[in-house]
Amino acid sequence: MQAFIRTLLAFDPAQKDAEGGILGVVKSYFGCVEAQGRGSLHCHMVVWVEGGLNPNEMRERIRGDTTAEFQRRLLAFLDDTISTSMPPLPEGYTEPSSPLPHPCSVRGLTPEERNSDVAEQLAAVDLHHVVAACQKHVHSNTCYKYWKGKGHAKECRFDLDEGNVCLESTIDPETGQICLRCMDGMINNFNDTVIQAMRCNMDIKFIGNGQDAKAVLMYITDYITKSPLKAHVSYAALEVALTRLSRFDGTLTDVAQRARRTLQRAAFALVAQQELSAQQVASYLLDLEDHFTSHSFNNLYWTGFERYLDSLDPSPECAFIPATQYAAPDSPDAQTAAERVEDLADQQPHDESVHDGVDEYDEQLDSMNAVDEVGVTTSRTGELVPLANQLYDYVYRAPELDRLTLWDFVSRTKKEGKS
Template identity: 50%
Template sequence: MKAFISALLGCDSDPTKSKLGILGYVKGYYGCIEAQGRGSLHCHMLIWLQGGLNPNEIKKRVIEDPSSTFEQRIISFLDDTICNKVPDKPTVSVDIPSNTYHPCAMRGTTMSGYDSELMLTEDAINLDIHNLVQYCQVHWHTSTCYKYCKSGEPKICRSGLDPLNVTLLTTFDHVTGELIMRCLDGLVNNFNITILRAIRCNMDIKFIGSGASAKAVLYYITNYITKSQLKTHVAYAALERAVVKLGQIDSNDTPVTTMSKKLLQKCAYSMISEQELSAQQVSTYLLGYKDHYTSHTYANLFWTSFESFIERSKPSPECY
C-alpha cells in the first residue's frame, strides 16, 4: 500500500515532496483494509484531487456555461482515466508469460526464458494487458449474484453487472447536471490501465461527479463501515454459552449485581473469542502493518453523543 500511495498516487508524508501521480495531484486520501469472506485483504480508498470540484460545482459549470470547453475536458479526462472494456488482442501472435501462467502471478512481460527484446514490444505489452483484464476485471455470474433474488422474480445480479448495461459515450444531462459515465462492456469492472498493470489484481474505480453518485457512494461507505463483523448467529451462540456457564455458579451465595456483572463479562469474552480472523489479518497485525492509510489526521466523532445533542437541541418528532 505504501508503494501504491507513493509511486502511483505521487503522495509523500511530507506534502512538499508530493508529485504528479497517475490521477493527478492528490490532495488527500483515506483507505481502509478489509478482509473478504475467504480471508484475503483488500483496500477501499477515497482519493481527493487538487483542483477537484464538488458535484454541485461541476453541475453549475456544465449547466450555466454550456459553451465552455469544461464539459469536454472533464469527459476526456475521465475517458482517458477509466476503462471498462477488454482491450483487443494484437493481430501479431506473441508468446508471453501470461499466456502460460496466471497474469496476476507475473510481473509484466519480462521473465527468464523469454526473448527480452520481444517482451518489450508494443504487441507483447498489449497482449499482457488483454490477458490481465480478461482474468481480473471480467465478471462471471454465480449463484452469489442472485442470493437476494426472490423465487419467481427475474434474476438480477446484485453487483449491477449485465451485458445489456452498455453506454457508448460519457455525457452530462444538461437538465439535472448528472454525469453519465461511458460503459462499453456491462460485464467489465472499471479499471485504470496503469494501476492495473502495476498492482496486477482486480480493481474498481469510480468518479464521484454528480449528486446521485455521491449519495450512492456515501450510503455504501456508511453502510459498509458500520456493518457488524460479528454474525448474528455467532453472537446468539456466544450468548447462550455465557448463560450456560453462568448457570454453573451457585446463585444462593452470589449477589444479584455480581451475577449480572459476570453475565455481561462472560458475554463479552464469549463474543470476542468467537470473532473470525483470517490468517492474513493476524499476519498483518503481527507484522505491524496498518489497517487504514490516510494523508490527514482526523478528530474522532462520537456519533451517539452528537446525535443526542442535536436531538435535545432540536427534536425531530417525525423520526418517531
C-alpha cells in the same frame, strides 16, 4: 498499500509535487481495510484530487458551460483514467500452446522485457491477461442472492450484463449526471496503471454528482458499521456466552467484581466464536494498518456536551430529570454554571493535558456514565499530570477563541503541555 499511495497516487504531504500521480495531484485520501467472505483483505479508498469540484459546483459549472469545453475536457480525463473494456491483443499475436501462469502470480514484465524493442507489445499482452483474469465477470449464484424469485426481474446485483453497453460518454447538462462509455458490459471498471502494478481485482468510480456521493457515503457507512459476525454465527456465539454465564464462581464474593467477571466471560465467549481468516490473523500479529489516511482526526465526545446543554436548558423530549437537581436560582440546592460544568466534566472521558497518549486514555473510559476515581495520572517520566477534558477546555477557553464553534475548536486546535 503504502507503495500504492506513495508511488501510484504520488501523494505529497507538503503539496509541493505539481505533477501528481495517475489521478493527478492528490489532496487527501482515506482507505479502510476489510476482509471479504473468503478471508482475503481488500481496501476501500476515497481519493480527493486537486481541482475537484463538489457536486453543486460541478452541476453549476456544467450548466454554465456554453461552449461545452469544460464537459469535453472532463470526459477526456475520465475516459483516459477509467477503462471499461477488454484491452485488445497486439495484431498478429497468438497464444502459446503451453498454459501460462496466472497473471496475478507473476510480477509482469521483467526489466529486460521493458527495455526490449517489443516492450509495448509485451505490455499490451500482459494487460490483456490481467484484465481477463481479474475484471471479466462471470455470473454465479452470488449475483442473484437478492432475486425474489419467479415474476421478478433476475438482475445481477453488481449491475454487470452483456447489454450494458454505451459507446460514448455523455453528460446531462441539466442534472450533471455523467454516463461513461462502456464497451463491454461484463468488464468491471479499472485503471490500466493500477491493475498492471497491483495485479488484482479492482474498481474505480468518479463521484461527480450528489446521487453518487450519497450512494458512496451510504456504502462506506454500511461497511464501517456492519457486524463482523454473520447472523447465524452471532446467535451461536450468544448461546455459548449464555451457557458460560450460567456457571457460578463461588470464589468471588464482591458483587462488582462478580459482575465484571461475568461481562468478561460473555465478551470472551463472543470473540472466541468469531471466524478470522489467516490473512486477518497475520495482519493483527504483524500490527499492519487497518486504515490509511492522509490527515489526522480529533475525537469529539458529544455526550458530555449534550448533558451540559440539557442542564442549562432542559428539553421536555429528554429523559426525566429530578427537580432538585436543577433547582431555582434562589434555592439553596441551586447549582451555578461553573458547578454544573465541573459535575458534568467529571462524567466525561478525560485526556492528558501535558503528555501524549490522549486517545488511548480516553478510549478506556465510558463516555456515558464513567465517574473518575482519580484526578491525576503519570507522564512517561513518572511525573504526576493533572487531567482535563474537552468540556473543561471549551467552556473555559481563552477569550481569543470565543468565536470558535465547538466543531471548529475540536478540529482546529491542539493542546500542548507547558515545557
